[in-house]
Amino acid sequence: MTVTTDPVALNQWVPCAWDGQIPVGGSLDTMIFGQPIHVQRTGEDSYRVAAVDGTTERELPVQVRYTCVFTTLGDTPRPLPEIAEFDEADRRITGCGNVGVNTSPYRLVENFLDMAHFAFIHTDVLGALDQTEVLAYRTEHRKEVDEIWAIDCTFYQPAASKAATGGQLTRYVYRVMSPFSVMLYKNVVTDPSRNDAICVFIQPKRETECLAYMPMAIVDEVSTVGDLIDFQQSIFLQDRVILENQRPALLPLDPTSELPTRADASSIAYRRWLKAMDIRFGILEKQAA
Amino acid sequence: MAIRLYDYSLSGSCYKVRLMLGFLGLEYERVQMNFYPGRQHRSPEFREINPLGQIPVLEEDGLRLRDAQAILCHLANSHDASGEWLPRDAERFGPVMMWLMFAGGELMAASAARLHDALGYELDIEEARRKARAAFRVLDDHLTAREIAGARWIVGDTPTIADVACFPYVALAGDGGLGHEEYPALRNWMRDFRRLPRFRAMSGIPEFI
Amino acid sequence: MSVARELWTGVALDDQIQAASSNPVILDGQALAVWRGEEGPVRVWEDRCPHRGMRLSFGFVRGETLRCIYHGWTYATDGQCLAIPAHPTLAPPKTICASTYPSETRYGIVWTKLDGGSNGAALPDLGPDEGWEPVRSLFVHAAASPVLEALLNCDLGQQGPVHMVAENAAEVEIGPELRVLVAVHAMDDERTALHAVARGPRAASERAGLARRLERLRDDIERA
Numbered sequence: 001m002t003v004t005t006d007p008v009a010l011n012q013w014v015p016c017a018w019d020g021q022i023p024v025g026g027s028l029d030t031m032i033f034g035q036p037i038h039v040q041r042t043g044e045d046s047y048r049v050a051a052v053d054g055t056t057e058r059e060l061p062v063q064v065r066y067t068c069v070f071t072t073l074g075d076t077p078r079p080l081p082e083i084a085e086f087d088e089a090d091r092r093i094t095g096c097g098n099v100g101v102n103t104s105p106y107r108l109v110e111n112f113l114d115m116a117h118f119a120f121i122h123t124d125v126l127g128a129l130d131q132t133e134v135l136a137y138r139t140e141h142r143k144e145v146d147e148i149w150a151i152d153c154t155f156y157q158p159a160a161s162k163a164a165t166g167g168q169l170t171r172y173v174y175r176v177m178s179p180f181s182v183m184l185y186k187n188v189v190t191d192p193s194r195n196d197a198i199c200v201f202i203q204p205k206r207e208t209e210c211l212a213y214m215p216m217a218i219v220d221e222v223s224t225v226g227d228l229i230d231f232q233q234s235i236f237l238q239d240r241v242i243l244e245n246q247r248p249a250l251l252p253l254d255p256t257s258e259l260p261t262r263a264d265a266s267s268i269a270y271r272r273w274l275k276a277m278d279i280r281f282g283i284l285e286k287q288a289a
Numbered sequence: 290m291a292i293r294l295y296d297y298s299l300s301g302s303c304y305k306v307r308l309m310l311g312f313l314g315l316e317y318e319r320v321q322m323n324f325y326p327g328r329q330h331r332s333p334e335f336r337e338i339n340p341l342g343q344i345p346v347l348e349e350d351g352l353r354l355r356d357a358q359a360i361l362c363h364l365a366n367s368h369d370a371s372g373e374w375l376p377r378d379a380e381r382f383g384p385v386m387m388w389l390m391f392a393g394g395e396l397m398a399a400s401a402a403r404l405h406d407a408l409g410y411e412l413d414i415e416e417a418r419r420k421a422r423a424a425f426r427v428l429d430d431h432l433t434a435r436e437i438a439g440a441r442w443i444v445g446d447t448p449t450i451a452d453v454a455c456f457p458y459v460a461l462a463g464d465g466g467l468g469h470e471e472y473p474a475l476r477n478w479m480r481d482f483r484r485l486p487r488f489r490a491m492s493g494i495p496e497f498i
Numbered sequence: 499m500s501v502a503r504e505l506w507t508g509v510a511l512d513d514q515i516q517a518a519s520s521n522p523v524i525l526d527g528q529a530l531a532v533w534r535g536e537e538g539p540v541r542v543w544e545d546r547c548p549h550r551g552m553r554l555s556f557g558f559v560r561g562e563t564l565r566c567i568y569h570g571w572t573y574a575t576d577g578q579c580l581a582i583p584a585h586p587t588l589a590p591p592k593t594i595c596a597s598t599y600p601s602e603t604r605y606g607i608v609w610t611k612l613d614g615g616s617n618g619a620a621l622p623d624l625g626p627d628e629g630w631e632p633v634r635s636l637f638v639h640a641a642a643s644p645v646l647e648a649l650l651n652c653d654l655g656q657q658g659p660v661h662m663v664a665e666n667a668a669e670v671e672i673g674p675e676l677r678v679l680v681a682v683h684a685m686d687d688e689r690t691a692l693h694a695v696a697r698g699p700r701a702a703s704e705r706a707g708l709a710r711r712l713e714r715l716r717d718d719i720e721r722a
Contacts, residue, residue: 240492
């Protein structure tokens with residue numbers, strides 16, 4: 001495809017590499033929104049990103065946060081979200097590399113927001129077949145930050161995290177921070193007063209081709225980095241099969257084309273929000289436009 | 290007689306070994322490898338364990354083995370009193386070995402396609418998919434002939450390590466953008482395999498059947 | 499060969515659709531879920547759960563229901579949603595329904611058509627349904643028209659005439675006592691499936707040999 005002209009999509013910060021992916025002095029070629037970009041690591045903590053069109057390069061803004069290198073093609077991008085947990089001293093801050101997923105970015109966000117699939121896709125880990133009910137929760141459009149939140153979410157989980165030793169009723173808060181990023185807070189197994197923070201930042205390469213980055217800020221003194229990553233990747237690769245087999249891959253915003261229930265309240269709020277911001281990239285109904 | 294497995298959950302080759310350990314009901318210690326993004330299998334420390342820098346590696350009683358197919362042979366040879374997982378009669382031994390080599394050879398094109406799509410490995414994806422489809426067809430033709438002969442497994446009347454070795458990358462084909470539409474005999478064989486007692490799924494293979 | 503939507507097309511061998519299984523089939527670029535309950539006939543549905551678009555060919559069967567793998571939504575054989583596990587006490591509204599296509603099993607082949615109405619030609623009629631043995635399905639990396647042409651000119655051994663019994667099905671006579679019916683199924687512009695069954699006293703004993711000759715035909719078409 002050609003580069004999207006959708007101003008809403010262009011004015012987002014998106015990841016283009018994970019910190020450490022490129023050796024100092026090295027570089028990689030990748031893509032965002034159909035635009036080829038070149039990412040150079042110029043120093044231990046410094047990167048240079050440029051949009052590449054043939055032989056000409058246009059330098060793009062760069063930020064390194066949440067274990068990722070972010071850039072944007074827009075002139076007035078929506079700021080990156082503030083996630084306080086990543087600044088807490090005792091947190092395990094871990095990225096999981098990135099994982100390719102052939103679908104639209106919105107399918108990833110919706111899957112991340114969804115509790116109803118836990119029993120079927122993450123069986124005996126995040127859900128159990130004899131407890132499939134999704135209890136009522138609330139969704140909010142927080143206008144001051146223009147984010148979608150889902151609060152008061154609870155779900156019975158047999159093994160909620162790497163640190164879990166048995167089942168628990170897990171409390172979740174979900175937070176959609178931009179069209180292409182989402183996170184959750186879930187209560188720590190060993191300390192219910194605190195929350196693990198797990199994010200998904202999406203690099204949309206093309207409309208139905210993404211890279212998913214999963215930075216985490218976890219309270220866990222026991223597990224190795226390898227353990228934490230293995231747990232998170234195992235969950236994500238279970239979801240990936242679903243994501244790549246939803247039809248269509250582009251997200252339909254027409255409320256009659258897919259039939260939600262009460263458990264999908266967060267997805268309904270997300271779609272409504274996407275529709276209101278008039279985003280076109282990766283949206284089914286906007287293809288002819 | 291402790292068994293230790295250097296393991297990564299998302300590795301189809303490690304999964305072959307986990308399946309076999311499960312079928313044989315063997316306890317084992319799991320050494321978690323940070324394969325991606327850590328590339329721990331390529332670290333100098335791990336190269337001392339396996340100079341090829343590959344997982345799985347299995348250790349038992351001072352024995353240190355690499356290569357999933359070799360490990361399956363070892364486990365069946367040492368721990369399967371029935372002898373059915375690795376039959377020694379001439380009629381079955383050779384064919385089991387043949388399909389075992391196929392699993393570690395031609396079928397690994399499907400692993401390459403998966404590594405490309407999911408973990409961004411740089412390789413010729415169309416070539417990998419073409420080779421994977423060719424391998425799937427060879428196995429589908431074989432299993433079709435087996436269906437016609439009234440049989441279900443790759444060799445003989447019971448599942449063998451050939452089935453264990455071939456299953457993961459056939460089942461995980463979708464992770465590399467390869468559908469199962471063209472392989473009805475593979476689908477039926479996979480379903481039979483998934484219904485075996487002690488079968489365990491892995492990420493990329495749905496739990497319910 | 500165009501895929502007329504009102505034409506019955508053979509899409510699978512009945513014998514290869516296991517009890518309690520859901521299977522992916524592509525017909526004219528459209529994804530279908532071809533499934534069978536623990537007993538009963540094969541059904542052909544759109545490969546898409548109306549909830550979140552997940553392919554139902556990944557689903558699992560319990561009794562005579564097909565359940566979507568994503569959230570376990572449960573569908574009866576007429577497509578009606580019976581249960582939504584996220585809301586165990588909710589009776590799903592009648593409007594939640596999977597899209598179904600007509601399906602018939604005849605001569606050991608599962609036939610369907612994308613146009614659900616009663617327009618168009620009837621199923622091929624080769625006499626009584628009994629006595630047909632499955633041979634095998636083949637998937638050829640070529641468009642339907644060259645595959646059909648090759649089929650009309652093929653030699654499956656001691657062969658008599660090949661005649662079309664429908665726009666997308668041919669009957670091959672091999673000697674006086676063996677007839678092979680081949681249904682031709684266009685998956686897309688580049689792939690064509692063949693579903694072969696045989697009838698006659700030698701049909702069962704010749705099955706393996708026929709399957710090999712059809713594999714040779716497939717390979718020859720792809721080489722051409």
